[in-house]
Amino acid sequence: RKPAKLSLCISIMAVNQNPAVHGVIVQLPLDSAHKMDTELITNAVSPDKDVDGSDFILSCDFREAMFNLFPPVMSLPVPGVSVAGKHAVVIGRSKIVGAPMHDLLLWRHATVTTCHSRTQDLPEQVGRADILVVGAGRAEMVRGEWLKVGAVVIDCGINHLPASGKRVVGDVHYASANQRAGFITPVPGGVGPMTVAIINDNIRLSEQEVLLF
Amino acid sequence: RKPAKLSLCISIMAVNQNPAVHGVIVQLPLDSAHKMDTELITNAVSPDKDVDGSDFILSCDFREAMFNLFPPVMSLPVPGVSVAGKHAVVIGRSKIVGAPMHDLLLWRHATVTTCHSRTQDLPEQVGRADILVVGAGRAEMVRGEWLKVGAVVIDCGINHLPASGKRVVGDVHYASANQRAGFITPVPGGVGPMTVAIINDNIRLSEQEVLLF
Numbered sequence: 384r385k386p387a388k389l390s391l392c393i394s395i396m397a398v399n400q401n402p403a404v405h406g407v408i409v410q411l412p413l414d415s416a417h418k419m420d421t422e423l424i425t426n427a428v429s430p431d432k433d434v435d436g437s438d439f440i441l442s443c444d445f446r447e448a449m450f451n452l453f454p455p456v457m458s459l460p461v462p463g464v465s466v467a468g469k470h471a472v473v474i475g476r477s478k479i480v481g482a483p484m485h486d487l488l489l490w491r492h493a494t495v496t497t498c499h500s501r502t503q504d505l506p507e508q509v510g511r512a513d514i515l516v517v518g519a520g521r522a523e524m525v526r527g528e529w530l531k532v533g534a535v536v537i538d539c540g541i542n543h544l545p546a547s548g549k550r551v552v553g554d555v556h557y558a559s560a561n562q563r564a565g566f567i568t569p570v571p572g573g574v575g576p577m578t579v580a581i582i583n584d585n586i587r588l589s590e591q592e593v594l595l596f
Numbered sequence: 597r598k599p600a601k602l603s604l605c606i607s608i609m610a611v612n613q614n615p616a617v618h619g620v621i622v623q624l625p626l627d628s629a630h631k632m633d634t635e636l637i638t639n640a641v642s643p644d645k646d647v648d649g650s651d652f653i654l655s656c657d658f659r660e661a662m663f664n665l666f667p668p669v670m671s672l673p674v675p676g677v678s679v680a681g682k683h684a685v686v687i688g689r690s691k692i693v694g695a696p697m698h699d700l701l702l703w704r705h706a707t708v709t710t711c712h713s714r715t716q717d718l719p720e721q722v723g724r725a726d727i728l729v730v731g732a733g734r735a736e737m738v739r740g741e742w743l744k745v746g747a748v749v750i751d752c753g754i755n756h757l758p759a760s761g762k763r764v765v766g767d768v769h770y771a772s773a774n775q776r777a778g779f780i781t782p783v784p785g786g787v788g789p790m791t792v793a794i795i796n797d798n799i800r801l802s803e804q805e806v807l808l809f
Binding site: 467468470476485489492493494495496497498499501502503504508 | 689707
């Protein structure tokens, strides 16, 4: 049973003030039947309890503060990859993946291109990427043949293929991309578990309690 | 005599509440000697009096609201140019030019690449631009030979050349760029007067009074 907008905000304010609660996660997307304002509700979470960094991701403070308090879950470190000066391509401009990844990569001094559904030459754009981040929500849309050899590929997509026994795939065609990429995150088993691990790290689970709405 | 931080905020709050004042412009950059927080001070301006849109440019609300209240001064319309699906290149990632231009172009469905001082292949990146926006603060750094033939070039730079009798030039080498571009804004006489015109339009000067701090 999902709470309505007002009661949800009141619940968040209550846990904000409860010293026994150290972390709060608002699971997105919110129930569209209640026409809830996502930004209003995620902003209601106190910044020092915002373990998945959504308050920053969805607010401008993100740009200033992202390295200061809880790091947003999307700040994936890729061992051995220097971002500065690289050409990064981000596919998707959502507030949860595309926009914060653009900001993170730019702040780490990559040259960043944002592609999306209206981009006309996607394979060509992808072919120039040293680092490719995909959060488009389309099953296996990026083909291995598009990639620059040795590219770092971060696949943030999660797609259920009903036709094939509900198999879960990413936005990248893994089998072909794995032939050319220098580093690639699989789906499942890549960004998903890493996100959980970073959230766990933010929460420091051993001593804290987390409420999920 | 420049006011200190607290008195500046109090002054802004006073004009916010003064019905005789319809527009407020905080002239940037603020005096660095007083270590003032630019975002704090521009955010103090009431949104309905923020005639140059800096409140939006420097805050996340910009992304949501930029077309709703006062349009930011950088939202230059270029007659006859359809932005959707075009490849736009923005040079510079400042909060006053690069970042808002990235957002505006992306929201109008361009594929947007942000370049900056750490970009390694600037001429190559520029050569792919259908629309080029330059706000880098380096006199005549973009050469005409770099441009795609027919490109739209928006030069936001203002540089004083002391060696040549304080001549004012943009970030684009106008003489050579004008040979290849399909449309180019000169410096002086391009973005500067357009900015003033849009601010004037926002203020509707005929019936309103504006305070400049």
